[in-house]
Amino acid sequence: MKNTILILVVALFASTAGTASADDICPEFANMVSAISEDGKSSEELGLERAVAKQKKKGIYRGYDNSVRLDGPKSKVTIKPTQTFAFKPINPEVHPAQQIKLYAFKAGKSYRELVIGGVNTFGGSKNRKSGDDAIAINLKKIKDGCWRVSAAQPLPAGEYGFSLAAAGADVKGTSAGYGSTTQGQTWFGFAVK
Numbered sequence: 001m002k003n004t005i006l007i008l009v010v011a012l013f014a015s016t017a018g019t020a021s022a023d024d025i026c027p028e029f030a031n032m033v034s035a036i037s038e039d040g041k042s043s044e045e046l047g048l049e050r051a052v053a054k055q056k057k058k059g060i061y062r063g064y065d066n067s068v069r070l071d072g073p074k075s076k077v078t079i080k081p082t083q084t085f086a087f088k089p090i091n092p093e094v095h096p097a098q099q100i101k102l103y104a105f106k107a108g109k110s111y112r113e114l115v116i117g118g119v120n121t122f123g124g125s126k127n128r129k130s131g132d133d134a135i136a137i138n139l140k141k142i143k144d145g146c147w148r149v150s151a152a153q154p155l156p157a158g159e160y161g162f163s164l165a166a167a168g169a170d171v172k173g174t175s176a177g178y179g180s181t182t183q184g185q186t187w188f189g190f191a192v193k
Helices: 002-017
Strands: 032-036 043-045 047-049 051-057 064-071 085-088 100-107 111-119 137-143 146-151 158-164 186-192
Touching: 032 186, 064 186, 085 158, 100 137, 100 146, 111 158
Parallel strands: none
Antiparallel strands: 032 043, 032 085, 047 186, 051 064, 064 111, 085 146, 100 111, 100 158, 137 146, 158 186
């Protein structure tokens, strides 16, 4: 009998020791994103980014470009193209797809930039229609209050950022030339190598 109990205890311990629990990979706080390790056993929180909405003049007659800029030329966290993320939404009553969006950024010397629209001098769209150019993502529930996020396609090398908001993580400029805003959004950046 003692041997049977001992074998059961050892078997139980071995079966649970080899798998990561959802608590190990899910962010500790709401409105956070973590990069899940390739083996799926741990995660690393993405750094909170300082985001600024910019309107940049382009030449005398070309008008303005609207953009969102993240401080620094590159992200602190680097992942592989097929790695996934754990996301803890701030509002459990709103579908997570409305609270998280993924965007590609262009790296500059001192910032990463996402151009989201623009206008010419006369208020036209100057061939850059204001719109939401989010990268398609897939969401799969890990447990209540925590979701696995993956890009629908493997991400090419570059800089990326997640926009999080309680409702409305969409990022788009205005057609009227008034620029864009990051009000109500939280940004988390990462790079793909």
